[in-house]
Amino acid sequence: MSVQETLIPKLGVVTDVRIDTPDVKTFRVNALDGGKVFDHMPGQCAMLSIPGVGEAMFSITSSPTNTEFMEFSIKKCGCLTNWLHQMEEGQQITIRGPYGNGFPVETEFKGKDMVFVAGGIGLAPLRSVINYVRDNRQNYGTVDIVYGSRSMEDLVDYKEIIDVWCKEEGINVYLTIDREQEGWDGHVGFVPNYVKELGFDTNKTVIICGPPIMIKFTLAGLIELGFDKTQVYTTMELKMKCGVGKCGRCNIGAKYVCKDGPVFRCDQLDEMPNEY
Amino acid sequence: MKQIKLDSIQSLFKALSATRTLYLPVDTPAGADFKKYEDGVLWSGALNPNRSAKDFFFPQTENMVDFKVEGKTIEIIEPTRPDEDFVVFGVRACDARSFELLDKVFLCDPVDTYYQNRREHGVIVTVCCNKPAETCFCTNFGIDPTAPGGDVACWQDDDTLYLQANTKAGEALLNSVADVLAEADDSAADSVKETVKAIMAKLPIQNLDLSAFTEDNLLNLFGSEQWKKLSEACLGCGTCTFVCPTCQCYDIKDFDTGHGIKRFRCWDSCMYSEFTRCAHGNPRLSQVERFRQRFMHKLVYFPANNNGDFSCVGCGRCLAKCPISMNIVKVIKALGGANK
Numbered sequence: 001m002s003v004q005e006t007l008i009p010k011l012g013v014v015t016d017v018r019i020d021t022p023d024v025k026t027f028r029v030n031a032l033d034g035g036k037v038f039d040h041m042p043g044q045c046a047m048l049s050i051p052g053v054g055e056a057m058f059s060i061t062s063s064p065t066n067t068e069f070m071e072f073s074i075k076k077c078g079c080l081t082n083w084l085h086q087m088e089e090g091q092q093i094t095i096r097g098p099y100g101n102g103f104p105v106e107t108e109f110k111g112k113d114m115v116f117v118a119g120g121i122g123l124a125p126l127r128s129v130i131n132y133v134r135d136n137r138q139n140y141g142t143v144d145i146v147y148g149s150r151s152m153e154d155l156v157d158y159k160e161i162i163d164v165w166c167k168e169e170g171i172n173v174y175l176t177i178d179r180e181q182e183g184w185d186g187h188v189g190f191v192p193n194y195v196k197e198l199g200f201d202t203n204k205t206v207i208i209c210g211p212p213i214m215i216k217f218t219l220a221g222l223i224e225l226g227f228d229k230t231q232v233y234t235t236m237e238l239k240m241k242c243g244v245g246k247c248g249r250c251n252i253g254a255k256y257v258c259k260d261g262p263v264f265r266c267d268q269l270d271e272m273p274n275e276y
Numbered sequence: 277m278k279q280i281k282l283d284s285i286q287s288l289f290k291a292l293s294a295t296r297t298l299y300l301p302v303d304t305p306a307g308a309d310f311k312k313y314e315d316g317v318l319w320s321g322a323l324n325p326n327r328s329a330k331d332f333f334f335p336q337t338e339n340m341v342d343f344k345v346e347g348k349t350i351e352i353i354e355p356t357r358p359d360e361d362f363v364v365f366g367v368r369a370c371d372a373r374s375f376e377l378l379d380k381v382f383l384c385d386p387v388d389t390y391y392q393n394r395r396e397h398g399v400i401v402t403v404c405c406n407k408p409a410e411t412c413f414c415t416n417f418g419i420d421p422t423a424p425g426g427d428v429a430c431w432q433d434d435d436t437l438y439l440q441a442n443t444k445a446g447e448a449l450l451n452s453v454a455d456v457l458a459e460a461d462d463s464a465a466d467s468v469k470e471t472v473k474a475i476m477a478k479l480p481i482q483n484l485d486l487s488a489f490t491e492d493n494l495l496n497l498f499g500s501e502q503w504k505k506l507s508e509a510c511l512g513c514g515t516c517t518f519v520c521p522t523c524q525c526y527d528i529k530d531f532d533t534g535h536g537i538k539r540f541r542c543w544d545s546c547m548y549s550e551f552t553r554c555a556h557g558n559p560r561l562s563q564v565e566r567f568r569q570r571f572m573h574k575l576v577y578f579p580a581n582n583n584g585d586f587s588c589v590g591c592g593r594c595l596a597k598c599p600i601s602m603n604i605v606k607v608i609k610a611l612g613g614a615n616k
Contacts, residue, residue, distance in 0.1 A: 006386055007340060007341075007388075007390075007528075008340065008341045008352070008354060009341075009352065010352075011350055011352060051343035051345055051350060051530055051537040051539065052343070052345060052530050052532050052537040053530070054530065055528065055530075077555040077556075078555050081555070088348075090348050091348045092348055092349050092350045093350070094343070094350060094352065211556075212556075237554070237556065238552065238554065238559060239551075239552050239553065239554035241526070241527055241528045241544075242526070242528065244386050246381055246382060246388060246524070246526075247525060247526050247527070247528070247541075247544070248524065248525030248526070248544075248546065248573075249525060249544070249546070249551055249552055250552075251569075251573070251577060252559075253494055253498070253572075253577060254491065254494065254576070254577040254580035254581055271495075273494070273495060273498040273499075275498075275559050275560065275565065276559050
């Protein structure tokens with residue numbers, strides 16, 4: 001692979017737009033002649049762009065086990081994402097990737113009991129792993145999913161969580177929202193506190209993704225529960241341009257998030273400067 | 277070894293430029309800069325051009341790909357790659373070393389084919405420094421200005437230029453201009469080398485203590501109290517990054533020409549606030565963090581990823597150009613030393 005192929009994008013077409021929350025939409029992307037533009041591993045990312053508007057890195061939220069299309073859950077929060085949110089079916093976009101290391105689903109995660117902890121749009125990269133684990137059920141132990149958002153309306157992929165994940169044997173889903181809300185009879189409270197209340201078995205492997213403050217407090221809670229940092233994984237995001245560790249901006253110390261990450265084990269983060 | 281008298285050097289330039297483009301340092305009102313050779317253009321006697329020679333392989337702006345957008349459809353148009361063969365004459369040992377450092381970034385997997393293409397089309401002719409300046413400190417990074425490297429290395433005394441091919445491309449280049457060159461004894465340039473070595477030994481910045489800049493010491497250096505003080509006067513102008521032969525950070529931007537979209541890359545600088553600003557915030561909020569990034573990258577992060585090679589060649593451009601007289605030598609002195 002050379003940069004000639006990776007910096008020059010391929011074309012994709014938006015084949016479905018799903019409104020998830022007031023500010024999150026999930027876009028289904030296909031190659032122009034159908035199928036996927038490229039294969040990926042859970043946790044890897046892709047550069048999406050509308051020429052003339054901009055290009056940015058997004059996590060691929062669909063699982064590699066989905067052979068028909070790729071999906072991207074995107075929160076509206078800037079120039080490019082505003083534009084993406086106006087897209088309709090049939091809109092072509094440019095896409096390049098996959099970038100990054102992804103989660104060690106075929107090595108360190110194999111045979112492990114998994115706990116997924118997500119906050120808000122932080123579910124997007126985890127959904128790829130969760131569905132990968134579901135589709136390769138025999139390779140993994142129990143699955144616990146703790147997912148929280150500001151409100152009921154802000155839970156991404158709510159339909160899939162309720163209709164699919166909640167109904168599957170061996171998967172426990174724990175949803176929470178920040179504040180009481182009419183029509184919600186589930187748990188209320190912040191994710192880090194909920195994780196501590198639930199008090200998982202310390203043999204499990206944990207993957208966290210969400211706002212930095214949520215990651216920080218969830219990690220602290222897990223340590224209190226007796227987890228070691230080597231059991232906890234997270235995925236990072238920083239501004240990126242090239243995606244291949246050459247443009248020089250997404251480094252944390254000597255590591256490039258685009259190439260050496262975005263997935264890091266929490267003990268690895270300890271060896272890196274606190275600049276993210 | 278070959279030689280040519282300096283008073284007939286124009287015949288060498290003419291011969292070199294006969295079948296390819298020749299670039300060489302030329303004096304301008306703003307100082308020396310690399311320019312295309314044309315009849316009558318004179319080779320600058322300056323120690324180093326204002327800008328480094330990195331432009332030849334990693335231009336300040338470069339078109340990457342074009343798009344045509346119509347309604348919901350997009351067309352991708354790959355640009356033609358430059359295929360012009362060229363020679364860069366008069367590169368100093370520091371800039372020649374910078375190409376090796378840039379190679380580590382752009383030619384490692386996945387290869388940057390824009391850079392690779394230019395590298396393959398360029399032949400580098402270096403010239404030994406005759407009058408190293410007080411801002412020179414290349415020797416601290418293992419560079420020997422009297423063995424300047426490149427495809428062809430040259431040495432110059434009062435009336436003669438001596439040329440020695442270092443690579444196959446260099447040999448081919450010298451063969452192609454053999455008509456204007458005469459044979460020289462292999463030891464002909466030895467006295468020039470001795471003279472320059474004697475000058476170098478008397479220069480002020482020759483024994484920097486780099487022993488503190490190790491990967492093991494990364495977090496200590498990152499957390500040093502010194503950064504705040506060192507960066508206090510930094511204007512964030514980015515001059516240091518633009519004149520630096522080893523700075524290679526770039527941005528990718530789109531430009532609407534009215535007939536389509538051009539996607540180009542251009543030099544960027546870690547000294548700018550926009551460099552890392554993204555939707556969820558900015559990990560380098562003040563000039564302290566940006567300043568620290570630049571020097572940590574050159575002295576710790578780059579070596580950590582490249583077998584200990586520092587990403588500085590001691591050319592001294594940042595010493596000469598920084599508007600507040602801050603530079604990597606001051607940073608090394610403030611943070612360096614095994615006991616600091």
